[in-house]
Amino acid sequence: MAFGFTYNEDQLALKKTVRKFVENEIIPVRAAYDESEEFPWPEVKKMADLGLNCMNAPEKYNGMEFGHVGLCMVIEEMSRGCLGIAMTLKANMLASEPVLYGGTEEQWDDWFPGLCEEGQLAAYAVTEPGAGSDVAGISTTCKKDGDYYILNGTKIFITNAKHADKLTVLATHDKTKGNRAQSFFMVDTKTEGVSFGKSEHKMGLRCSETSEIIFDNVKVHKKYRLGEEGDGFKLAMKSFNSSRPFVASAATGLAMGAFEFARDYARERKAFGRNIGDFQGIQFMLADMAMEIEAARLLWQKAAWLLDNNMMAADLSAMSKCFAADMANRVTTNAVQILGGYGFCRDYPVEKMMRDAKILQIFEGTAQVQRIIIGKSVLA
Numbered sequence: 001m002a003f004g005f006t007y008n009e010d011q012l013a014l015k016k017t018v019r020k021f022v023e024n025e026i027i028p029v030r031a032a033y034d035e036s037e038e039f040p041w042p043e044v045k046k047m048a049d050l051g052l053n054c055m056n057a058p059e060k061y062n063g064m065e066f067g068h069v070g071l072c073m074v075i076e077e078m079s080r081g082c083l084g085i086a087m088t089l090k091a092n093m094l095a096s097e098p099v100l101y102g103g104t105e106e107q108w109d110d111w112f113p114g115l116c117e118e119g120q121l122a123a124y125a126v127t128e129p130g131a132g133s134d135v136a137g138i139s140t141t142c143k144k145d146g147d148y149y150i151l152n153g154t155k156i157f158i159t160n161a162k163h164a165d166k167l168t169v170l171a172t173h174d175k176t177k178g179n180r181a182q183s184f185f186m187v188d189t190k191t192e193g194v195s196f197g198k199s200e201h202k203m204g205l206r207c208s209e210t211s212e213i214i215f216d217n218v219k220v221h222k223k224y225r226l227g228e229e230g231d232g233f234k235l236a237m238k239s240f241n242s243s244r245p246f247v248a249s250a251a252t253g254l255a256m257g258a259f260e261f262a263r264d265y266a267r268e269r270k271a272f273g274r275n276i277g278d279f280q281g282i283q284f285m286l287a288d289m290a291m292e293i294e295a296a297r298l299l300w301q302k303a304a305w306l307l308d309n310n311m312m313a314a315d316l317s318a319m320s321k322c323f324a325a326d327m328a329n330r331v332t333t334n335a336v337q338i339l340g341g342y343g344f345c346r347d348y349p350v351e352k353m354m355r356d357a358k359i360l361q362i363f364e365g366t367a368q369v370q371r372i373i374i375g376k377s378v379l380a
């Protein structure tokens, strides 16, 4: 139960391995992927070989069993290199959350081996054209037909969608009954009636695949429903509470990458005959960046620790995500500022980091949605 600020030996060894991998394999290619918008399959496969494909899987399936604190530590390291590549693997973890919370052992046996042993990808399919923040308002239907459910509807903005083998899909039995009438399903993307629409061209996270998924009379056996009928919304909220510290750690890693680059630049760049790092105006910016990164890390550490100790706290998870996402936007913007005109150019990595940071205030609950959760909690 005690809370500490050190990682154990296994965690530290993995942190070192991931740092080396990011330095050697991710940082050299991130700008090219950002430019081409190609999906980073070679890097994703190498990360799967390191055991990073589905890190939150139970140990039985070769998951890491490092707890949320350890997994956040790994995500922070990966995101320090490239948020887009890191989010591909993070999407596997989010897609797996409803399976972890609502699935039976048989369902776990169905879901995890493909991800952990074969390097398959998964996607979490909740958002729709008419319902993003308002998860209770989704329209994709699941109509009971004997032992099957028939899924119809369209999901949008789904990370990994076109490259995924497996989906967790939220659908409604009766939209008029709101969040009490929703269920989650595990769906194989090869099932008849599943197809993909357009891929989005995005300002950031450009190598991460984001696309539409269309369900046209998709027949799903009842054994693939997670939990009881009507458990879907509850599972979606639990999944977000569990996953938000992962986003917070990703934001911390992204900010760290930008901070380090700007700090090193400030040590070398000359203006008025001195290194710009000698100017107090630049020192204060770097000091604020360092403070905020540390504060964000402490928040995700606490939120993750609460989860690891069976004290899931929606408000702490929301605080960690909200603070870290806002922080990453401030820090990456200031990194661009410290580089001056060079910061605005694609030859330097900080403009990509600034573009990548924006998504952190939007997905897995916008900055406003997090404040709604925190506001409710402080007024309860």
Ligand SMILES: Cc1cc2nc3c(=O)[nH]c(=O)nc-3n(C[C@H](O)[C@H](O)[C@H](O)COP(=O)(O)OP(=O)(O)OC[C@H]3O[C@@H](n4cnc5c(N)ncnc54)[C@H](O)[C@@H]3O)c2cc1C
Residues within 6 Å of the ligand: 091, 123, 124, 125, 126, 127, 131, 132, 133, 134, 156, 157, 158, 159, 160, 202, 205, 210, 359, 362, 363, 364, 365, 366, 367, 368, 369, 372
């Ligand atoms: C790159 C990317 C990847 C994504 N990956 C996934 C994924 O893998 N799976 C998935 O299911 N979804 C995914 N999403 C969708 C994402 O979660 C939604 O875009 C997000 O939840 C916001 O929903 P929306 O876009 O419909 O915005 P809206 O809900 O329409 O919100 C628009 C604006 O209104 C504000 N707003 C809404 N309601 C309130 C309120 N009550 N009070 C105050 N302000 C409010 C919002 O904060 C926002 O600023 C992804 C999106 C992107 C861009």
